[in-house]
Amino acid sequence: MIKIMPYGDHALLVQFSQEINVEIHRKVKALSELAGKLKGVQYYIPAYCSITIVFDPSLTSYSLLEKEIQEMDLKNDSEIIPGKHFRIPVCYEEEFGPDISEVAEFTRLSPKEIVEHHTSVSYHVFMIGFIPGFPYLGKLPNILSCKRKDHPRKEVAAGSVGLAGKQTGIYPAKAPGGWQLIGRTPVPLFQAKNKYPFLIQMGDLITFYSISGEEYHTIEKKFELGELKGKDFYA
């Protein structure tokens, strides 16, 4: 069951059952893609278990959109389109993941065990937020759960893979940030020059695998030369 409520005078909020799970999230994805195409919708923000929909009041109204979304929700179940599955290489060496020792201390695991756990599961992209193209991935194996850094970094390198609470994520561009950095991927999640600059979307699936520093530089070079593209990392 969804709940629809006003969000200011030119937006509405669709709330699903307030919990983090893949089943609910699939409905968020399916409904947000349909609702995003409704007449008068300017933009929409899908999250874990909600969708924020902003509209132009000169083209539609709250009550009309509410009715349209309710009707869509009723026949939504069969239209769930699975996302893409990516296999993303990550170099977990200290040079690329400066917080891996701190995380090792906190979790009482060795860096090698951290890598084994982090690469042991596939992650669902629950939300894109914080900065353009930043994927919030879950769920992280409980054993890797750790708090954010007490003092956020002023600058985190693009491609950095971090941990925060029960989540893991990837910085698509350099930005300030407080996540614990355990590695870095040479695969650009964000390519400004592309017509469609974002590699990953909410609803996609990501599995990480470990690479050496040397492999990191090889892949980085191949992207620069145009010999590798994002789609080469589909599982």
Add this chain to the structure above:
Amino acid sequence: MPELQLKFMKAGMQTLVQDLGRSGHQQQGVPISGVLDRQSAKAANEIVGNSVDTPVIEITVIGPEIHFDQSCKIAITGANISPRLNNEPIANHRLQNVRAGSILSFGKMISGCRAYLAVAGKWNVNKWLGSASASTISPELLTPDSVITKGSTISITTNDQSIHSTTSIHQTVFTNIVRLRVIPGPEFEWFTKVAIARFFSTGHIISQAANRMGYQIKTSGMEHQKEMISSGIIPGTIQITPDGRAIVLLADAQTTGGYPRIANIIDDDLDKMAQMKPGGEVWFSLA
């Protein structure tokens, strides 16, 4: 058609190229961006005969110094930062004819916080996702023309058409105290009746932490320990942090957040917020 170069001899405090922003990419976490005071920016473009989505220069508190190498038509709206053309004071909200070789400068801050400079013609500036607005991340890569520094230049193709501008565009007067109408947000009920009564019955002071992402506002008695699952936030959303600060989100804010949303400012009133400075007083009332 003549090519005009604006050359920035001084940058000012925060001088940016902005238009109406990049709506439609927020599902990818892209901030809307765009001018903060949309009514003033649109008025500036209307006065010079541009379409309202033409870029403008957004000038905050301390103005730049600009050299014009060709003649052109300009208008300044929004905050009154004592604009001067070749050292002679000029008025806001008027069409100004600028001769080749002129210098536009600014002085004392009289009212408001952000001024808008429109220049008649086609702006030849780099766009990202359909907008010339300065990007909040990697601006040097994505919107290299839009963050003005000393020595920056902007190229504009001017035209000689006569301008049929509306001469009587209403100029807003900005004060240091403002009342903003709001609609209760999804987490409104999370706060006690006492906290809500206080929120609406006193003025709140804007702190120094006020920028294009949002304004922090001091409140009292709003502390909470509620956690919510991150959800969408938009310009005008008012979040309450656990230590009880209110944050009014503006155009450069991120698209998702995890603090309870007590209310949303109605869209018509949000432009007024953009003209407030730290130390200014805000009153909220239910729309």
